[in-house]
Structure formats: C-alpha cells, structure tokens
Amino acid sequence: MSWIGISSKALSRLDEIEEAINYGFSGLELMSEGDQSIEIVFDKLKEIKSSFEIEITVHAPYRGVNPASPSEQKTCLRTWRKVAELSSEISDYLVLHPGRVANPNFREDHLRVSLDTFSSIREELEDLGIKGLVENLPKSKRNLGWSPSEIKEFLSLGFDLALDLGHANTHRLEEFLSLKPLEIHLHDNNGKEDEHLPLGKGTLELGILRKFKRVPWIIESRNLREGMESFDVLIELGLIG
Template sequence: MKIGTCIYLEKFLESPDYYKENYRYLEIQDFVMPTNLDNHMEDILSMYKNNLSDYKGTITVHAPYIDLKLTSFDPLVQSVFIKRCHHALNIAMKLNAQYMVVHSDYERKPNYEDYKDFFLLQSTSFWKSLIKDFQNMGITAVIENVHNPSGSLIRQIIEEVNNPYLGACLDIGHAHAFGKVQLSNWIDCYGPLLKYIHINDNNGELDQHLPLGEGSIDFFSFFQKLKEVGSESVIMCEVFGNKVTEEKNLMYLSKFF
C-alpha cells in the first residue's frame, strides 16, 4: 500500500530517519501558513532539501487555505487564492513533489438557493484555467473535501475539467464530522477519481485529527471497502502529535495491510 504521513518541519526534524524509513509518502504542510510563504519559504525549503536528499519516497505538498476563498463573489478575494495557489505550485516544483492537496471551499451552511451552481461554476472555471500548469510540472492536484456533504460536487468538477492531473482527496475525518453520507458512499462516488486519502479519527462532531482507533470511525469497514473496489489511492496519515503518536497510529494502521 501507498502509506504516507503529513509533516511540518519542527515535527519532521525530531526524527528525520523515522519518517524517511517508515513512510513511502511525505506530505509537507508548512506552507499552509501565510507567514511561512512570505517570510520563511527559502529557509524551510533549504532545510527540507538538505534532510530529504536521500529520501527514496514521494513528496507531496498541501496548498494554503487559511482565509482563502476561491468561490467568492469578489474578484479581488479570488485573486488572493489564485496567487497563493501559484505560490504553492512553485514550491511543489522546487521540492519535486508529485501531488498537491487543495481544499474545496464549499460553505458549511450555504445560505442561498443557487449556491451549488455558483460553487460548481467558479471551481470548474478555476481548475480549467490552472490544470495545464500542474500537468506541465508533472504534479497531480487533488481536491480535498472539507465541509462538503458528499463527494458529488467535487466529482462533477473533476469530470468537467477532464484532465488526469486532477483527482479527488477524501479526508475521512472531514467526511465523518461534516459529511452527510457514509464513507463507503464517498468511495463509490469518486470511483477511479479517488487518488489520495487523508486518514485520522474523530468523534463525529469535531475535526480532531486523533490517532486511528481513538474516535468513532469504523476503519475495518472503510479499508474493506477500499479493498473491494481495488483502490490504489495514497493513504496519508494526518494525525496531530509527535513521533510517539505517529508510531501508535502506524501500529494500528498495520492491522489492515
């Protein structure tokens, strides 16, 4: 299986060898923070390049999302999202990343009737305009659900753009806490478009990023479903904590493979 974990520099430097030896994929998340993009980018890049020079696995990058709004009515607000996305894509290229995770900004409580149509129009237009840049760099973009009630709108965006460098990222913690359908429904909905999965646990109400087995997600059924459909998605652990937490989480995960 394609097992990975999410890191930021401070966490990674606690034990670089542990992360490089135990995970085939590492998702760098430092650049979700605006201050790291604007003030510390070169230093962070340099540290990662030095410490990952002997890493044989695959690097992925999480795009910025804090205070960003792609599907805003205001073009100036949209332009900030687009600028940050280009910024992150440039970073991904410098790190020789193969994936970039980008949040869907679907509103938790849409407050007008035509919201879904507007969301689809804005999102599809953006991805059609940018996906060639990803393709030219050999980087696959994956759209991550956050407050989406199901995978249907993300699937529609991907199908409309119709480019192999755009796929779906299923965050099962978000789906469990904020979604309206079972996890198996997300897997069926995405089908072969599902290229990337964030896994962690929670109580079904909050996005807690707990180690597997400490919340209420039924991981046995989830992984059985993945096996049934023959999924080849990257499985990316996204658990809050230190190396000890990572080890505990990985041990639980090993039950399924």
C-alpha cells in the same frame, strides 16, 4: 498502500521527519502554511527527499485562501501558482481545498466560483507535470466539497481526488467509496466533528482501507506521538506490514 506518510502538521519542526522515518513512515505531506510554507522550507525539503529517499506530496495553504470567494479568487490563484511551481520539483501531487461559503444562502454561487478557480489553474498544473487533487472537506454549511455530488463536479474538470476518510466520516462515508482517489488522508472522529483523533479512537471503520491499498496513505495527526499511535493501529490490524 504504495507508501505511508505523515502530515507536516504533526511535526513541530521538519527535522522531526527523521524520527518518523525511523519509526516506519516512508513519506511526508507538507502543509504549506506558516513557517512550513514551501517557499521557506523548499531547500530543506529537497535535502530531506535526497537524504532519506522518501516520497513527498504538498498540500496548498487554505487559511486566508478561498477559491470560492470572488474577491479572493485572484489572490488564491496567485498563491496556488507559486506553490505549484515549487511543488512540481519535489512532488507529483498538489492537494487543494474547494473552499468556504460566506453565505449558505448562496452556496451554489460559491460553488461556481470555486469550480471556475479550479478550472483556471488546471492546464497550468498539467504543464508543470503535477496532478491537482481536490480534497473532500468535513460536513459544514460553511464548507464546499463535503458531499460526493459536489466533489464529482471538481473531478469532472479533470482533477483527481485526495479522499480524506476522516472528513468523509462526518457525512455518509459509504457514498465516497465508489470514487477512485489517488491519495488517502487518515484520522478519526466520532462522526460529527473534524476532531483529528488517533485512528481507533473514533468511529471510522478502518477495514475499508483494504479497498485503497494501491495509493498513498497520509496520517493527519495532531502531533508526532499520535501519528505513531495511528501507525501502530494499522500494524495491529494487519493493514500495513
């Protein structure tokens, strides 16, 4: 892989990134939510990037932000724009969720709204010099983007892919393997629920990572200790050196 990072969701505070770097991680993906919102930690992120010379990517907030809801579309775009402007100073990528379905009977309508939301921000991201990555979600009648067919609709707009292998493991993982992601998200589960287990504790076939060794890998663990546990598994399997 070009580098391996850890999601800030695993860190109780950003200062823990130093411990992660000393362990072997070379990057951080900021989940821009709550007290780790990019507006709050922006100066700290610039300091971290400069001090440790690590890679940083940013994941846009998804709680309370739904690009698939007509009533939330303007708020979603406003939030994404604000995050994108700051992200462009420290990151090449901004990860976006395709959204949630309020009524499964109107799934196609929600998908069209989400595609419109993504389309509305695409040129702005290009102007900022940052790539928008759509992330596949775990299988659920309430989630958009858990199937390759839906994800391909976002890719057709000019977005790239953040392939979450844990999420893909909940629905025909093999169907995602022909896609060409720019980033990989890593966590494990037993094939049915989005459990975010340490690697090796579920059914995810880790050997497929050899197919994606040219792109960044982000370990999405529940805490730093489990992130380190997953890191060790990758070493034991010879997937990282």
